[in-house]
Amino acid sequence: MLKSAYRPPGEPGLWHDFLAQLERTLAQVEAHPATVEYLIHPRRTVALTVPVQLDDGTVHFFSGYRVVHNIALGPARGGVRFHPRVSMGQTVGLAAIATVQSAIFHLPYGGAAGGVAVDPRRLSKGELERLTRRYAAELVDVIGPDKDILGPDLGTGEREMAWMMDTFSTNRGFTEPGVVTGKPPQLGGVSKRGEAVGRGVLYAVETFAEFKDLRLEGSTVAVQGYGKIGRAVVRLFAEAGARVVAVSDEWGAVYNPEGLDHKTLLAHFKETGRVEGFSGAHTIGREALVGLEVDFLILAAVEGVLHEGNVEQVRAGVVVESAVGAITAEADEHLRQRGVPVIPDVLVGGGGLTMDYLEWVQNFSMFNWSDDRVWLAMQRRVSQTLREVCEYAEDQEIDLRLASYVLGVDRINVATHMQGVYP
Template sequence: MKPAACGECTREAITYFGVNMKSEPLSYLSSENIGPWEIYLEQVDRVTPYLGKLAVLVDHLKRPKRCLIVDVPIHLDDGSVAYFEGYRVHHNTARGPAKGGVRYHPDVTLSEVMALAAWMTIKNAAVNLPYGGGKGGIRVDPRKLSPAEIERLTRRYTSEIGIIIGPDKDIPAPDMGTGPREMAWMMDTYSMNVGRTASGVVTGKPIAVGGSLGRQDATGRGVFVTAAAAAEKIGLPVEGSRVVVQGFGNVGNAAARIFHDAKAKVVALSDVTGAVRNDAGIDPYEVLKWVAVHGGVRGYPGAEAISSAELFEVPCEFLVPAALEKQITEHNAWKIQAKIIAEGANGPTTPAADDILNERGILVVPDVVANAGGVTVSYFEWVQDFNSYFWTEAEINQKLERIMRHAFEAVWQVAQDKKVSLRTAAYIVAATRVLEARALRGLYP
């Protein structure tokens, strides 16, 4: 009998949680029912014909190394006990320890975390960082918990996943719903459990406990750097260009500010509260002040309200989807009026939408390159923690831009040589690096 592969031995449990681990052709799936993991599998299938002799190893990319599902019970402020479901997934560690964020969101599922971990494998390899892919999350709406409850949730979750994380095993970081505060709690909890201060167990920490300068805006800065690099290739100047940003969170607001500083014109913005548009330009710094007081962009007086769907139809040179997965589908890809899409979010474009955008000549800078600025500066933080020597913010930004531009150039060259999209080219670069490492390491025992 053929021995069960990692994914096969867990298929019953994973199917129970609504995830189909099978890797058969996914043509029967549409934007309405395709899940994050299925999107990732289709992306791998599309790149397989370009992998040459390494294609025989491609199943290593189609199965997570391990999936940990944990119960996270906590005492609420009123004395009652609430139970939350948490996850930590290691997708592939052939090139180094797992690396990826922790997401707090009411829609977190195992399928999503698996896909996010897999995209981290591709992202880290595409940028040539010495990491594998990991991701974590808790199905929770953090807006409904007090700071004390979030602290208890974070510390309990950290204790539960402590068996698979560590500075040389798996290094979590912030993601949607988490930030430096949660990373400080995670670092402290892990440190207490191992009996020593282990600052390198997480990245994205506050500066005072081993965080890195430049980390807060790193993902948004990387989006700008790669978008600008793509614009250079097609002769599009950034100055004076119109920019639309979907998702005015940490990534989106940083990208908007940096585009604005480069004399581009932000003409539309959105977040969970609504969307706004002003063709004469929106000052993202002023929007930040409004959001700090009112909790979202809705009602911002310097622009008119539009629907979230209309946001994608605003004419622009740069569109930055920086919210959740599956925002650009075959239903709205036809309506987008951008020249370049720089993906600030993970998995915002479905494969069907990718085909439409490619047919329409819209250049897509894929998530695994465009939003790799965050993990790149996380790598800098990890290195700085190990050496107890920290760089200036100017040095961080300089190193970030060099790495991001080098990664983009490598992907661009492959795209030109093989006449494929930038996404397929990024997967060719990344999958080749991961599978070469796997081939050289062999199988144990």
């Protein structure tokens, strides 16, 4: 396996998986040695101590991170995650995957990622705002619309992006909406951006199904994860004619082979805060969902949910990796050996990435496009990219993840070689 001189403290996780995938890729594409070195050495890693005064007057220190992995194709761009499991190893891995994803989708971005190790549900609104603003203030000198663009991720959304934008703008003395994406529409964000990731999943699966002569309408779907993305996925797939038979969250899972009514399920979730107890289905173990015999298994929660310990249970026709790193490198290899198709995270997440790009472009031009124009542009970008990768994978007789990385790394290699190394 590739040996990176950079070794983040703690469990490497996503960074380890990225290096494993990069090694597979380099056996298929001729990359200049300098390109490889750039890819295995993050450009900038920042570890922060984020002090926050809590409502009771005490001060608590949180660990925060921001990583810029590569800027060969343009300024860095990546989400900010608020979650207890945030670490440097996870953040470096997320940034590296973002680098390759932007290249795959022909977008002028490098890769970045950031976050704070915190459970945002345990903070009051005031505490969360103070945490968010302090995190952004610590990064003022290294972020910006032409340097490093922040976006939403697990545990953050429009509200947090608005606070970060205001903090950056206040420190700079002028309004700068382009420093973040995923903002409220009133501040220059894209309308209904929250649906973008879910729609991106739908468009990716629709394109894959069309390419493979599969039918999405009438197919059976299980969705692992019922957060903002999972809820959108359930609704959109149901509206597209698929039969969503199972859904899980962090507490449990529900299953009905005849299909779940997504509207009443959502009402139950809003009332109780979990899917368990839904009267339109029976409860199953959370882990049991990955072993259901369905046409599409959609992983829409966090990384590492499909691993060596449970991958043998998978009986789905196609696994859709909506959450970044949801499938470990070992589990991915197992699925390849079994011939189970995987639509990887770098493809499935293209909807949210594309919407962030369209928002950023509008902020630069100071002109807002209609919702129809934005949605159509996003759908076209996702569908064209999926077809391109599917055609390349079929021609080369390789899996979609490897095909994606080969195309992405090749574009990064060309850009790196053309720019050279600054002396």
